[in-house]
Amino acid sequence: MKIVAVLYPGGEIAKKTPELLGCAENALGLTDFLRSQEHEFVVLTDKEAELDKHLPTTDILITTPFWPAYVTKERISKASRLQIILTAGIGSDHIDLAAAAARKITVAEITGSNVVSVAEQVVMHILALVRNYIPAYKQVLDGRWDIAEIAAKAHDLEDKVVGIIGVGRIGQRVCERLKAFDVKMIYYDYHRLSTVEEFALGARYANLDQLVEQSDIITINTPLTPETDGMFNRDLLFRMKKGAYLINTARGRIIDTLSLVEALEKGHLAGYAGDVWFPQPAPKDHPWRRMPNHAMVPHYSGTTLEAQRRYADGIKDCLLRFMNGRRIERDYLIVDNGNVVSPSYSYAFKT
Numbered sequence: 001m002k003i004v005a006v007l008y009p010g011g012e013i014a015k016k017t018p019e020l021l022g023c024a025e026n027a028l029g030l031t032d033f034l035r036s037q038e039h040e041f042v043v044l045t046d047k048e049a050e051l052d053k054h055l056p057t058t059d060i061l062i063t064t065p066f067w068p069a070y071v072t073k074e075r076i077s078k079a080s081r082l083q084i085i086l087t088a089g090i091g092s093d094h095i096d097l098a099a100a101a102a103r104k105i106t107v108a109e110i111t112g113s114n115v116v117s118v119a120e121q122v123v124m125h126i127l128a129l130v131r132n133y134i135p136a137y138k139q140v141l142d143g144r145w146d147i148a149e150i151a152a153k154a155h156d157l158e159d160k161v162v163g164i165i166g167v168g169r170i171g172q173r174v175c176e177r178l179k180a181f182d183v184k185m186i187y188y189d190y191h192r193l194s195t196v197e198e199f200a201l202g203a204r205y206a207n208l209d210q211l212v213e214q215s216d217i218i219t220i221n222t223p224l225t226p227e228t229d230g231m232f233n234r235d236l237l238f239r240m241k242k243g244a245y246l247i248n249t250a251r252g253r254i255i256d257t258l259s260l261v262e263a264l265e266k267g268h269l270a271g272y273a274g275d276v277w278f279p280q281p282a283p284k285d286h287p288w289r290r291m292p293n294h295a296m297v298p299h300y301s302g303t304t305l306e307a308q309r310r311y312a313d314g315i316k317d318c319l320l321r322f323m324n325g326r327r328i329e330r331d332y333l334i335v336d337n338g339n340v341v342s343p344s345y346s347y348a349f350k351t
Helices: 012-016 031-036 049-057 073-078 097-102 115-130 133-141 147-151 169-181 195-201 208-214 234-239 257-265 305-323 343-348
Strands: 002-006 040-044 060-063 084-087 106-109 161-165 184-188 203-205 217-220 244-248 269-274 294-296 333-336
Touching (some): 002 049, 031 040, 060 305, 073 097, 084 305, 097 106, 097 333, 115 269, 115 294, 115 305, 133 147, 161 169, 161 208, 169 184, 169 195, 184 208, 195 203, 208 234, 234 257
Parallel strands (some): 002 040, 002 060, 060 084, 084 106, 161 184, 184 203, 217 244
Antiparallel strands (some): 106 333
């Protein structure tokens, strides 16, 4: 059996950090295991030419949301032996799920592996923006000391209205962590929580228009779907409160790229932070790199060392189950026996 993994390059640091399991050099800790089972294991960092070269003879494909190999309908059509696609992490929107379903290719991701990591990153981004941390840090690097310049845009988080879009596993953990800051939380989701769940999280439901107009801070924690693709277009961005902050650790395509730049350049939004871009890796001339008042980082929130151990263990579990003819854990399955079975991706396959 031939297994191909497309993973981000680790370089020299990978040799010194064996816990960096998600990189190509450490290959999810699978190399010795798979070769001892006499499987062919190919690890790539090239997501285009090299992947296309191997696809016709690949039985199992492993990729990540952080260094996504875009598994299009065209690529699936060339992969005649492909039986299963595994996402090492959360988020399989880089895969054409309808095409996979049509071919009865199993698709699975490691549900729950990144929820703590991303929720913590969301809180970090909120504090970095509200407390004006990045310009303050830059003053230190530049050898300056201008308290007025920093304090003029620094705020307390307490009593602010935080709007949370998407209250799945990550969104709920964001709520739990923000409660300690005595903020006022409202949320929007396609499926409203029960009264008991709302009380436990300390959040009340609002429709999207209400949330956008009332929130001082908005955090996006929803999958990329046709409904959320481009959700924050120019109209929605400029309907946010003047001086509000926007945090996105979901997917870059949820935000209209140039409209966000405009909202920051005109001073309508006070700041934007996140770790997701489109495309990924972000090119050097991506306009978000140069826009004002941002706290952007590469896509790493869901790939802490602890998260990498969780998704590496999950991938190994999926492989063992598949090779031994056992069913992959139900929570991991996205496409199973020709059907998209995950509610988050139900848009991809409609009968």
